[in-house]
Amino acid sequence: MFLKLRPFFYSLVFFLGLEFIIYIRNSPNLVLLAILVLLILSLWEGRLIGEKWRFSILPIFFTLSSASLLYLITLAYEQQIFIVLASAMNYLALFGAYRLRKYEKDQTAKGMNMAASSATIFFTYTSTYGLYLNFLVPLYVLMLVYFFSTLLVSYQYFSIIKNDGKKLVMVYSFLLGLAMTEIVWAMNFWPFGYLTTGVIALILYYMLWSIVQGYFLNMLSQKRAIMNVLFFSILILMVLLTSKWIPVI
Secondary structure, three states: OOOOHHHHHHHHHHHHHHHHHHHOOOOHHHHHHHHHHHHHHHHHHHHHHHOOHHHHHHHHHHHHHHHHHHOOOOOHHHHHHHHHHHHHHHHHHHHHHHHHHHOOOOHHHHHHHHHHHHHHHHHHHHHHHHHHHHOOOOHHHHHHHHHHHHHHHHHHHHHHHOOOOHHHHHHHHHHHHHHHHHHHHHHOOOOOOHHHHHHHHHHHHHHHHHHHHHHHOOOOOHHHHHHHHHHHHHHHHHHHHOOOOOOOO
């Protein structure tokens, strides 16, 4: 059964919370309070539904990045579309955690978690870079957010597919975090807006992530790695060719 009451109920609260943030967006103190309440619920519900603290990582980053993106989306109908999609993805993350609690080898649940992890990374990369451009956030803050979000989200996912090597998972997650920190530092000099930068950062992350996943699943080969690099390089080239070469903030 695809619908479970507790993940659905919290996702409904998440939906109403984002709607409330739009309603009070001109009152910064109330917005911060609403986000804080959602963060506490995210921490608690992820732990309660998945029975492990690592399942709180996606809801926490998802809440922060979703609330941040609302400030970067100006049109009302686009905000509503975003809230619906974000709430659906939030439900997917919690439902995946619920199924993994029941059976750790549930491949469908792992797929849900992978999709939610990718969405969380994209939302976090995009929202952080958008705030960096619009509100003159220091570069080191941007780099720290990229590092810790990459580290924690990667650790959460890799610890699911390789639950017998937590130290090794942490090492590779740490290296991924360092790599994305260096990448965002270089991308800081690129003449692109936050959406283009977020997409390219996600592609680069996914390229590195697929190599690490292949290693953990004993599926990594030289041919596979080369094909991944070529495929993702073509995707990046297509994004660059279809994007405006000016920072759209």
